[in-house]
Amino acid sequence: DAKTTQPPSMDCAEGRAANLPCNHSTISGNEYVYWYRQIHSQGPQYIIHGLKNNETNEMASLIITEDRKSSTLILPHATLRDTAVYYCIVRVQGEYGNKLVFGAGTILRVKS
């Protein structure tokens, strides 16, 4: 079962920052938070991941709270092409090693 909770959908105006929240209150100390997105009928695209510290790359920023129970993915200047399903995933220790368990995600609609 997924260990994260995300809102089912969000809207964002084009050019504005999109802030996508995620709750992972049962996260363990060595479990990473990953973000992927999936544009309609395509494969999921890796965005960013982190453990404790905030992370930034060319696509987005990841802000993780100090207690690690929640995080926020920030797309600084959303465009129409950022419309997608965004998945917040806690990488868990499975029987055969680390694994990603996808949930339902957040549908982000960027509007002009």
Place this chain on the structure above:
Amino acid sequence: ETGVTQTPRHLVMGMTNKKSLKCEQHLGHNAMYWYKQSAKKPLELMFVYSLEERVENNSVPSRFSPECPNSSHLFLHLHTLQPEDSALYLCASSRQRGETQYFGPGTRLLVL
């Protein structure tokens, strides 16, 4: 382009047919994965291969048969499928098992 390719992109097959899905990664990764994504459902992990050895099989029916001849190629052989097997089948790879996964574009399968 993620460096993971899948063929065919679309496939229609009857319940008595035999077909194969192919995945190829050009990233030098050692682990490869098959996922299934049914309509309105989260991604489900099917199989995991690490260094060409199957290390995880998530209770997948035997009508799905994976094959990993080398670390760059992964196949999913299909036979006597059911209409409920219609889905998007996604391949992913990672440098080592449990690390960041990069997905292919998927094969959209329709079983009639």
